[in-house]
Amino acid sequence: MAVGESQVDSGTDAAGEDEEVEARVGWRYTVARIRKDTTARWGLYVVAFVLFVAIYAAVDSNLSRLTFGQFSDYTFAKLLPIFDHPTRIPPPGEGTQHMPPYFPLAEQPWNPLPAGGTLEHPLGTDPSGRDYFTRIVYGTQVSVFVGIVSTTIGLAGGTIVGAVAGYYGGRVDDALMRLVETVYAIPPLILIIVFTVFVGGANIWYAVLGVGIAFVPVFARIIRSRVLSIREMDYIEAARASGVKDRDVILRHVVPNSFAPVLVYATLQIGVTILIVAGLSFLGYGAQPPTPDWGQMLNTAHGYMHSNVWLSIWPGLAIMITIMGFNLFGDGLQDALDPRIED
Amino acid sequence: MSSEPLLRVENLKTQFFTETGTVRAVDGISFEVYEGEIVGLVGESGAGKSVASMSLLRLVESPGEIVDGEITYKGETIFGLEEGPDGDLRERDDVLSNEEIRTRIRGNEIAVIFQDPMESLNPVFTVGGQLREFIELNRGLSEDEARLEAVDMLREVGIPDPEKRYDEYPHQFSGGMRQRVLIAMALACEPSLIIADEPTTALDVTVEGQIIDLVDELQQKYGTSFIWVTHDLGVVAEICDRVNVMYLGEIVEQAPVDELFYDTKHPYTDALLDSIPRPDRTVEDLEPIEGVMPEAINPPSGCRFHPRCPDAREVCRRVHPENRRVAFAGDEPHRAACVKHDAFDVGYDESVPIDPEPELMADAGSASADGGEDRE
Numbered sequence: 001m002a003v004g005e006s007q008v009d010s011g012t013d014a015a016g017e018d019e020e021v022e023a024r025v026g027w028r029y030t031v032a033r034i035r036k037d038t039t040a041r042w043g044l045y046v047v048a049f050v051l052f053v054a055i056y057a058a059v060d061s062n063l064s065r066l067t068f069g070q071f072s073d074y075t076f077a078k079l080l081p082i083f084d085h086p087t088r089i090p091p092p093g094e095g096t097q098h099m100p101p102y103f104p105l106a107e108q109p110w111n112p113l114p115a116g117g118t119l120e121h122p123l124g125t126d127p128s129g130r131d132y133f134t135r136i137v138y139g140t141q142v143s144v145f146v147g148i149v150s151t152t153i154g155l156a157g158g159t160i161v162g163a164v165a166g167y168y169g170g171r172v173d174d175a176l177m178r179l180v181e182t183v184y185a186i187p188p189l190i191l192i193i194v195f196t197v198f199v200g201g202a203n204i205w206y207a208v209l210g211v212g213i214a215f216v217p218v219f220a221r222i223i224r225s226r227v228l229s230i231r232e233m234d235y236i237e238a239a240r241a242s243g244v245k246d247r248d249v250i251l252r253h254v255v256p257n258s259f260a261p262v263l264v265y266a267t268l269q270i271g272v273t274i275l276i277v278a279g280l281s282f283l284g285y286g287a288q289p290p291t292p293d294w295g296q297m298l299n300t301a302h303g304y305m306h307s308n309v310w311l312s313i314w315p316g317l318a319i320m321i322t323i324m325g326f327n328l329f330g331d332g333l334q335d336a337l338d339p340r341i342e343d
Numbered sequence: 344m345s346s347e348p349l350l351r352v353e354n355l356k357t358q359f360f361t362e363t364g365t366v367r368a369v370d371g372i373s374f375e376v377y378e379g380e381i382v383g384l385v386g387e388s389g390a391g392k393s394v395a396s397m398s399l400l401r402l403v404e405s406p407g408e409i410v411d412g413e414i415t416y417k418g419e420t421i422f423g424l425e426e427g428p429d430g431d432l433r434e435r436d437d438v439l440s441n442e443e444i445r446t447r448i449r450g451n452e453i454a455v456i457f458q459d460p461m462e463s464l465n466p467v468f469t470v471g472g473q474l475r476e477f478i479e480l481n482r483g484l485s486e487d488e489a490r491l492e493a494v495d496m497l498r499e500v501g502i503p504d505p506e507k508r509y510d511e512y513p514h515q516f517s518g519g520m521r522q523r524v525l526i527a528m529a530l531a532c533e534p535s536l537i538i539a540d541e542p543t544t545a546l547d548v549t550v551e552g553q554i555i556d557l558v559d560e561l562q563q564k565y566g567t568s569f570i571w572v573t574h575d576l577g578v579v580a581e582i583c584d585r586v587n588v589m590y591l592g593e594i595v596e597q598a599p600v601d602e603l604f605y606d607t608k609h610p611y612t613d614a615l616l617d618s619i620p621r622p623d624r625t626v627e628d629l630e631p632i633e634g635v636m637p638e639a640i641n642p643p644s645g646c647r648f649h650p651r652c653p654d655a656r657e658v659c660r661r662v663h664p665e666n667r668r669v670a671f672a673g674d675e676p677h678r679a680a681c682v683k684h685d686a687f688d689v690g691y692d693e694s695v696p697i698d699p700e701p702e703l704m705a706d707a708g709s710a711s712a713d714g715g716e717d718r719e
Contacts, residue, residue: 170405234462241400241457242477242528243449252476256467 033336040332046325054144057137123314126300132311135292136318142293143322146208146286147274153212154273155266158219163250163258165220166227177224184217188276196285204277204293207286211273222265226258233257264334271326278319294319347418348375349535349568350399355412355422357391357398364640368394368407370592373666376536381562381569383579383600385615386589387636392572395589396538398422399570400453401444417535421448450481454529458541460521464513470524471497471509474531481532496527501557519550523557530561540572555582576619580604585675588612591647592639594666595680602672608679610654646682649697654683656694662687 034040123132165176183191192210199206230236231254239249280286281295282302289296294315301311357369369391376382384392398409401422411432414421420437421444427433439448457463465473474493478484484492490509497505500523513521522542529537539558543551559582562569571583579586579600586603588596588611596609607613617630634651637643643650649659662682669684670677682691 234457234459235465237402238455238457238463238525238528239465241402241449241455243445243447243451243481245445252468253465257465 030333030336034332037332037335039328040336043325043328043330043332046321047329050140050144050322050325053137054141057141123310126297126311127304132314135297136294136314138292139294139297139315139318140322142204142287142291143274143278143319146204146211146277147270147326150208150211150273150277151215151266151270153209154215154269155219155262157212157216158221159223159255159262161216162220162223163227163255166224167231167246167250167254173224176220180217180220183214184221188214189279192276192280193283193285196280202285202288204281204287204291207277207280211276211280215269215273218269219262219265222262223255223258226261227254230254230257260337264330264337267333268327268330271323271330274326275319275323349378349417350376350570351413351415352395352399353413353415355395355398355414356410357394357403357407358410359407361406361640367592367639367642369398370639370642371412372587372589372592372594374587374594374597376568376570378535378568379562379566380584381571381582383583383586384570384572384589385574385576385579385586387574387615389636389639390589391592391639392574392589393540396455396540396570396572399538400449400455401441402449416448416452450477450534451532452534453536453538454532454534456522456525456529456537456539456542459545460518460525460542461545463525464516464521466513469510469512470516471511474524474528477528478531492531493527496531497524499530500524500527500561501553502527518546519553522546522550522554526554526557526561530565530567533565534567536568536570538570538572541574542571543578544573544575551578558582576604576615588615591636591642593647593680594678595648597666597676597678599672599675599677602670602675602677606670606672606677608669608677608684609681610652610683611648614651614653646680654681656683656691656696658682658689658691658694660697662689 034044123136126132126135161176161180165173165180188211191214192207195210195213196202196206199209236249236253239253244252277286278293278295278298281293282299284299287293287296289300297315298312301308301315304311352375353373354371355369355373356367356371359366359368372391372395374382374384384395386392394403394407397403399414399416399421401409403409409422411424413423415423419439420435421439423435423438424432425435464470468476471490471493474496475486475489478492478496479486479489482489482492494505494509497508502508502520502523508516508520513524516524522545525542529539542558543554546554555578558569561567571579573579583600585599586597587594588603588609590611596603596607596612598606598608603612604616607616611632614630614632618632620626620629632651637647637650645658645660645663646652646655647663649655652659659682664680664682664687666678666680667684667686668676669679669681669686681687682689
């Protein structure tokens with residue numbers, strides 16, 4: 001391993017097994033290992049792509065130019081079977097037995113019908129006549145934001161709780177961990193729904209906060225188990241013996257050394273969080289219309305399953321790819337950060 | 344020798360309250376450290392050396408607790424008890440608060456060098472960063488000043504090319520180099536006392552020699568006092584001015600270093616000296632001490648060393664000797680806790696000799712019993 005070895009060599013008098021194992025934890029080494037691992041690399045590509053789309057959507061307010069509208073003279077798009085879905089949903093009373101139960105927007109004056117794939121609307125439009133592609137792109141923004149923010153909330157809360165519990169031990173540990181276990185015992189979806197309703201109703205912000213809180217216990221337990229072994233290290237004792245404050249011992253010495261496994265878990269957790277928030281939005285407790293959220297789009301789309309299955313497939317596919325990206329990346333990161341795995 | 348000691352420890356008792364019983368890790372030790380001297384604290388593993396030194400900084404963690412005694416440093420009370428109005432012991436009012444101990448004593452006045460240099464530096468930060476942070480914290484310097492100071496300290500302890508090594512991580516340093524860094528860290532705030540807790544145990548002998556030379560040199564330069572905790576009498580002879588020999592939580596012999604080696608007064612010290620491997624002796628000539636040290640939960644009656652003592656007599660089972668002056672070395676007392684000396688008038692000479700009974704150790708715990716058999 002090129003980077004790892006060069007680190008060892010640069011230490012003029014460092015050699016031996018211990019040093020080699022320790023040299024395998026540097027971040028440059030981690031990046032090198034991710035680049036070598038095909039799975040992790042693809043995970044990284046997907047995550048990078050999703051992040052790029054999310055940021056792009058935030059910067060560019062006129063996404064319609066991304067569509068093929070400017071090529072509307074060409075007809076090749078219509079030749080592709082995926083664009084071959086009905087351009088129009090029959091109004092109430094006119095349809096077949098597969099007709100959706102109701103069509104609330106039909107009375108609106110601008111004839112809001114879900115269009116099929118055209119050059120102007122590559123993925124068609126939704127039942128309100130909005131370009132589906134644009135909404136999927138904006139949905140990326142919401143999902144990635146929600147995933148990262150609520151995972152960060154869980155991570156921060158869990159780190160504080162876990163580090164304090166593990167470092168102080170005894171009664172502090174007992175009290176905090178029993179509290180954490182109580183939260184852990186409640187199924188997360190129920191906890192989050194109750195939380196959002198309790199704090200003021202369906203709102204994406206409450207959902208994000210609720211998901212964050214629901215995952216504090218998971219992070220707290222991982223951090224605590226690491227802290228229990230880290231706090232016995234001599235450098236913790238050394239820090240205390242040199243008069244460092246407890247808070248600084250925890251933040252500067254305990255947490256950074258306990259962080260690697262949690263970082264991996266957080267990466268995997270982002271995917272789970274996106275899924276849960278999509279589920280919440282689907283149930284109507286997360287993002288509210290007209291926010292273009294994938295879960296909420298699925299909620300709208302499920303009424304049209306029989307007449308236009310593509311309305312469900314596109315956001316579903318977006319969710320799947322995003323989560324798969326984070327999971328692959330997380331797995332690769334885990335291998336890359338594990339000094340015991342040789343390559 | 345100046346009249347007022349830098350550090351005075353009196354009747355210090357530190358105990359651990361565990362489920363299997365109270366471990367009397369440090370059981371009433373008294374010693375002094377004067378300015379500019381190196382005091383040895385010697386004993387087998389488990390004798391209570393490290394607990395004693397941690398007690399000096401009040402760094403004993405639950406379930407451990409300092410239960411009795413007095414620690415005075417430069418006239419300030421680090422630990423002290425008095426009898427409260429209800430008859431219970433309570434902390435005296437002049438005891439320094441936790442905050443004062445942390446900000447003023449630890450690091451600034453009393454620094455510690457730990458045993459394992461591999462484990463004593465935080466692996467996620469650069470060596471220089473840690474040293475700089477420590478200096479910044481304890482001396483209130485700005486970041487740039489602290490950085491210069493840190494580089495100076497690294498040069499002072501003999502790290503070649505300190506500007507470059509400043510930005511390297513602990514794993515890029517060898518054991519000896521790391522111990523040098525730790526010494527730099529301990530010296531950085533020019534403390535009056537450094538507790539060195541087996542600082543050379545984890546190093547090989549050639550590096551050990553270099554480190555001892557370095558400490559000797561720096562000690563002369565800065566005039567720092569040391570408490571040198573070790574189990575290696577060779578190192579003690581090399582570096583210490585005065586020595587305290589500990590056995591099972593007690594100090595059994597206390598003397599200036601030459602006196603201890605040439606006029607040994609306690610059979611345990613004798614036995615320790617006999618068990619040092621030397622180039623001029625073969626393994627058969629070694630006389631290891633029979634048995635292992637019992638656990639401090641349930642120490643033997645009378646003299647704690649009597650089950651392993653070649654000089655033990657019947658009286659040793661009954662009488663518990665305190666550390667008493669048995670001779671003078673110049674104007675300094677030579678103290679030993681052994682009833683065979685005249686200072687103890689308890690009828691040792693008339694008493695019947697008893698055989699050493701290392702198997703008695705079996706009572707103290709199965710683990711120790713296994714260890715005892717291995718040595719026979």
